[in-house]
Amino acid sequence: MDEERIKKILDRYYRRDLHYEDGRILGSMYTKVPDIALEAFLRFHQANLGNPGLYPGTRELERRVVKFLLRLVSAPKGRFYGHVLSGGTEANIVALWAAREMGYRRVLATKDAHFSIRKTVNILNMPLVTVKMNRGKMSLGDLERKMKDKDVVVATAGTTPLGLIDPIEEIARVISSMDIFLHVDAAFGGFVIPFLRELGYLNQRFGFDIKEVKSVTIDPHKMGMAPYPAGALLSRENIFQSISIDAPYLSTGKNYSILGTRQSGSVAASYASILYFGWSGYRELVKRCMENTLYGMKRFSEEDFEIFVKPEMNILNIKIPNILRVKRELVKRGWGISINPSYSTLRIVFMPHVTTVVVEKLLKELKNIEKSYGR
Ligand SMILES: Cc1ncc(COP(=O)(O)O)c(C=O)c1O
Incomplete structure (x- = not known):
C-alpha cells in the first residue's frame, strides 16, 4: 500500500481519539510534550536497554536522567541507583519485588495508594495490610498499630x-527503630513537590534526604513532560541486584527488570525534556499548573460547587452528588473526564493543557447538564 493511503486509513482512527491539545482531557497525568522530545524518541527508538551492551550511548543518557531524578528527590552526595522503566506501575512492582527478595514480607499501604500496589501484591503473593487514612493521608496511629518487622x-x-502527600517524615520517624522497607511512590509528585517547595506552597520532604526512605518511584512521563513509556525507580542500595537473573544471550549476561526488551527511545526523550525545561523551566511549569488549579478552585467555589479537599498540588476534586450520571453526560459531550466514585468527586488534573479557558468551558458545560447533578 502506498504511504498516502496508509496515512488516510490511520487518520480515520486518529480522529476517534481525544488529544491533549484539544483541552478536553481533564483527568490524565500526561500532556502534549515538546517536539524535541518526540524527535529524540524517534531518533533512539531502536535502543533497547534490556540489552545495554549494544547501546552505550543510551545507557549514558539513562545515567544522566537518573542523576536529574536524584536531584529532584533530594539525594545527598554519594552512590544511589536507578533505572528508567516503563512507568509507575513497573517501578512499584520492581521495588516491592526487590524488597520481597530481600526478605520483606507484608505490604502496608492506604486505600488511596495507586492500584499498581494491589496489582503487585497479587503478582508477588504478598499479604496487603490496609492502613487507615486521616483526611486522605496515611494515619500514623493506625500504621503504628499494624506494622511489624520485615514489612514494606x-x-x-x-x-x-x-494529590495529597502522606506524612513521610513522620512515617519515617515511626518506623525508624524497626527493620521496615519504606518505598515512596512519587510517580506524579516527584516532578511537582520540589518546585512547590521552592515556590513556597509547601515544605514537606519526601525523598532520600529522609534516611529511612529506601526507594522512590518517579515518572518522567507524567509531570516530567516526557513521552511514554518513561517511569523510574531510584534506590538507596542496589536493590536491582536482588532481582537480577541470568540472561546468557544478552550483552551483559544479566537482566534485572520485569520487561526483557525495553523501549528506550523514551530515555533519550526524557533527557531531551530535561534539557529543554531545565530546573527553572519545570518550576515555571509547576507554577502555572498550580495557579490554574487555584483559579479552578476559586471559580468552582464561586459557582457554588463544593471543593472536596484543599489541593496540595495540581489535582482538584469537586464534590458532585450524582457523579456517575455527570460523568456519562460529560463523556457524551466529548470530555475525557475522571472521577473518584468513592468520594463522589470530579477529579481534574491540572496538567499544562488544562488552562483557565478550559475551566470556563467546563463550567459552561456543567451548566448545560445541571439537572443531572442532583444537588
Ligand atoms: C501515584 C501513582 N503511582 C503509580 C502510578 C502508575 O503509573 P503508570 O500509569 O505510569 O504505570 C500512577 C498513575 O497514575 C500514580 O498516580
Whole structure:
C-alpha cells in the first residue's frame, strides 16, 4: 500500500481519539510534550536497554536522567541507583519485588495508594495490610498499630485520587527503630513537590534526604513532560541486584527488570525534556499548573460547587452528588473526564493543557447538564 493511503486509513482512527491539545482531557497525568522530545524518541527508538551492551550511548543518557531524578528527590552526595522503566506501575512492582527478595514480607499501604500496589501484591503473593487514612493521608496511629518487622510500607507523595502527600517524615520517624522497607511512590509528585517547595506552597520532604526512605518511584512521563513509556525507580542500595537473573544471550549476561526488551527511545526523550525545561523551566511549569488549579478552585467555589479537599498540588476534586450520571453526560459531550466514585468527586488534573479557558468551558458545560447533578 502506498504511504498516502496508509496515512488516510490511520487518520480515520486518529480522529476517534481525544488529544491533549484539544483541552478536553481533564483527568490524565500526561500532556502534549515538546517536539524535541518526540524527535529524540524517534531518533533512539531502536535502543533497547534490556540489552545495554549494544547501546552505550543510551545507557549514558539513562545515567544522566537518573542523576536529574536524584536531584529532584533530594539525594545527598554519594552512590544511589536507578533505572528508567516503563512507568509507575513497573517501578512499584520492581521495588516491592526487590524488597520481597530481600526478605520483606507484608505490604502496608492506604486505600488511596495507586492500584499498581494491589496489582503487585497479587503478582508477588504478598499479604496487603490496609492502613487507615486521616483526611486522605496515611494515619500514623493506625500504621503504628499494624506494622511489624520485615514489612514494606508504601507511602505516596502525590496520591492519584486527591494529590495529597502522606506524612513521610513522620512515617519515617515511626518506623525508624524497626527493620521496615519504606518505598515512596512519587510517580506524579516527584516532578511537582520540589518546585512547590521552592515556590513556597509547601515544605514537606519526601525523598532520600529522609534516611529511612529506601526507594522512590518517579515518572518522567507524567509531570516530567516526557513521552511514554518513561517511569523510574531510584534506590538507596542496589536493590536491582536482588532481582537480577541470568540472561546468557544478552550483552551483559544479566537482566534485572520485569520487561526483557525495553523501549528506550523514551530515555533519550526524557533527557531531551530535561534539557529543554531545565530546573527553572519545570518550576515555571509547576507554577502555572498550580495557579490554574487555584483559579479552578476559586471559580468552582464561586459557582457554588463544593471543593472536596484543599489541593496540595495540581489535582482538584469537586464534590458532585450524582457523579456517575455527570460523568456519562460529560463523556457524551466529548470530555475525557475522571472521577473518584468513592468520594463522589470530579477529579481534574491540572496538567499544562488544562488552562483557565478550559475551566470556563467546563463550567459552561456543567451548566448545560445541571439537572443531572442532583444537588
Ligand atoms: C501515584 C501513582 N503511582 C503509580 C502510578 C502508575 O503509573 P503508570 O500509569 O505510569 O504505570 C500512577 C498513575 O497514575 C500514580 O498516580
